[in-house]
Amino acid sequence: MLEKGTKAPEFSLPDQNGVNHSLKDYRGKKVILYFYPKDNTPGCTKQACGFGELYPQFTEKGAVIIGVSKDSVASHKKFEEKYGLPFILLSDADLSCIKAYDVWQEKKNYGKVSMGVVRTTYLIDENGIIAKVFGKVNAAENPAQMLEEI
Numbered sequence: 691m692l693e694k695g696t697k698a699p700e701f702s703l704p705d706q707n708g709v710n711h712s713l714k715d716y717r718g719k720k721v722i723l724y725f726y727p728k729d730n731t732p733g734c735t736k737q738a739c740g741f742g743e744l745y746p747q748f749t750e751k752g753a754v755i756i757g758v759s760k761d762s763v764a765s766h767k768k769f770e771e772k773y774g775l776p777f778i779l780l781s782d783a784d785l786s787c788i789k790a791y792d793v794w795q796e797k798k799n800y801g802k803v804s805m806g807v808v809r810t811t812y813l814i815d816e817n818g819i820i821a822k823v824f825g826k827v828n829a830a831e832n833p834a835q836m837l838e839e840i
Contacts, residue, residue: 691792691810691825698723698814699790703758703780706766711756711778713818720753720821721814722836725793726829727807729761729769729779733829737809738775740833745776753840758782759807813839 692698698721702712713721724741726734741748741755748755755777761769766779780787788794793810796803811832813822822839824832 691823692812692820694820694823696820698812698818698820699787701780701782701787701790703782703787704763705781706763706770706779708763711780713814716754716814717818718816720751720816720840722748722753722755722811722840723758723791723814724756724809724811724827724832724836725758725788725791725807726809728759729765730772733809734759735773737827737829737832738769738779739773740830741777741836742773742775744833744837747837748840751837751840754778756780758787760785760788811836 698713700713702710704710728734758780760782763781766781782788785794788807793808795808797806809827811824811827812820815821
């Protein structure tokens with residue numbers, strides 16, 4: 691994981707509507723950049739729906755929520771529509787952003803070792819600097835935790 695106080699790596703990735711977003715688009719705002727393993731899985735759905743429910747409070751505080759996974763644009767669109775998600779979901783199929791933020795790591799599941807996205811949330815300040823890092827977050831608690839942090 692990247693360290694607090696370092697410059698957040700720049701990215702340019704398509705959202706669920708195929709529109710590209712870059713970190714520099716959000717200068718002047720706090721950015722909650724969260725990485726998750728897969729659309730429509732229980733933990734990822736809890737986390738996304740939690741951010742969706744608290745979305746008005748985040749926008750009141752001037753914060754932007756961006757979810758990132760390696761799922762396709764089409765998968766993100768279905769995920770957004772199924773749960774009415776009001777925020778940006780970025781598709782990082784080539785893992786460029788996921789690797790830049792050091793969340794592509796070895797994972798163990800039922801004794802099997804594989805590479806995958808470790809659920810991680812970064813709070814990036816208005817100047818593009820990493821203000822806080824939350825690794826191996828609890829999917830259900832992370833949205834409320836982040837609202838308290840901003």
